[in-house]
Amino acid sequence: MNPILVALDVESAAKAVALADSLRGSVGGFKIGKQLFTAAGPAMVRELTSKGDRVFLDLKFHDIPNTVAGAVQSAVATGAWMVNVHASGGSAMMKAAAESARNAAAALDRPRPLVIAVTVLTSMDNKALDEIGVTRPVLDQVVHLAKLAKTSGLDGVVASPQEVTAIRLACGPDFQIVTPGIRPADQQAKDDQARTLTPAEAMTAGASFLVIGRPITAAANPREAAEKISATLP
Ligand code: C5P
Numbered sequence: 001m002n003p004i005l006v007a008l009d010v011e012s013a014a015k016a017v018a019l020a021d022s023l024r025g026s027v028g029g030f031k032i033g034k035q036l037f038t039a040a041g042p043a044m045v046r047e048l049t050s051k052g053d054r055v056f057l058d059l060k061f062h063d064i065p066n067t068v069a070g071a072v073q074s075a076v077a078t079g080a081w082m083v084n085v086h087a088s089g090g091s092a093m094m095k096a097a098a099e100s101a102r103n104a105a106a107a108l109d110r111p112r113p114l115v116i117a118v119t120v121l122t123s124m125d126n127k128a129l130d131e132i133g134v135t136r137p138v139l140d141q142v143v144h145l146a147k148l149a150k151t152s153g154l155d156g157v158v159a160s161p162q163e164v165t166a167i168r169l170a171c172g173p174d175f176q177i178v179t180p181g182i183r184p185a186d187q188q189a190k191d192d193q194a195r196t197l198t199p200a201e202a203m204t205a206g207a208s209f210l211v212i213g214r215p216i217t218a219a220a221n222p223r224e225a226a227e228k229i230s231a232t233l234p
Contacts, residue, residue: 002028002230003203005056005178006222007213009033013040013047019217020048026226029054029081031211042078049079056178056211058158060118062086065096072097072115076104080113082178084158087117087145094152116156116176117149119163139163143170150175161197161205168206180211184229187215200232 004027008016016036023030030053032045037059048055057080061068068085075083085097097115105112119142120129126138134141139162146157146167156176159167164177183196191214199210212229219225 002026003207003209003233004199004216004226004230005029005031005054005209005211006216006226007031007033007058007180007211008036009213009217010036011039013044016040016044017047019222020051020053022223023216023226024051024053026223026230027216028209029056031056031058033058034060042074045078045080049081054081055079056082056084056209057113058084060084060086061097062089063093065093068093069096069100072100072113073104076101076108076110076113079110082114082116084116084118085154087119087149087154087157091148091152094149094154098153114155114176116158116178117145117154118158119145119149122160122181139166143167146171146175156208158211160195161202161207162195164202164205164207176208177206178209178211179207180213182210182212182215184215184232198232199229200234203234 006023006027008030010016020030032055045055057075061071101112101115120138142163143166147170149157150171158178161179161181167177179202181193181196182199182202185198202210216222216225
């Protein structure tokens with residue numbers, strides 16, 4: 001499948017639906033995050049999944065295991081294809097998320113969603129980690145949490161392009177690595193993304209999926225932009 005997941009970071013269902021309608025068939029799926037979900041809710045997710053779209057529901061659950069299991073169950077009911085949790089919620093929480101995804105999908109007789117983990121937010125540096133009592137360097141903590149996600153039964157992680165190689169090495173070929181912070185070669189150093197890779201570089205480094213927002217959604221012709229990026233992929 002096409003590895004591009006387009007981040008629908010817009011404020012209304014109408015805008016998200018228009019974007020998805022214009023991009024359908026040229027990308028692998030869509031990411032719905034906290035902004036759009038808080039504005040448009042599960043109906044937004046269902047609207048896309050009912051049209052056959054793969055939806056990565058990026059709500060980064062982080063709570064006690066029972067609550068996260070319930071949230072994952074609700075996510076499965078929307079038809080989401082991928083959901084995520086914070087690895088720092090611990091192995092019991094991640095195991096509960098994975099088990100809930102399996103059980104809820106079986107009850108509805110549909111494929112279970114991929115459940116992946118956020119390791120360390122890319123907005124955090126060594127100093128920010130130290131502040132919350134984590135004294136390891138960021139990359140060590142990222143790899144530590146990626147391994148914990150794997151042994152807890154999760155399918156993969158969200159990771160910055162700079163982390164892909166180390167995670168691929170530590171977690172093996174079947175682990176899903178979803179990578180934001182992607183900028184096409186002619187759009188490097190754009191927006192607020194500081195450390196970016198091109199789509200081709202990220203795939204070569206070992207990414208499974210690329211989350212791409214503004215390079216596609218802010219283009220004059222989003223479909224053309226998506227097709228142009230797809231053509232550069234290895
Ligand atoms: O527009 P852009 O391509 O920067 O969008 C990237 C998307 O990936 C946004 O939805 C952003 O919130 C998300 N993201 C990110 N960096 C992370 C995790 C998620 O940019 N480390």
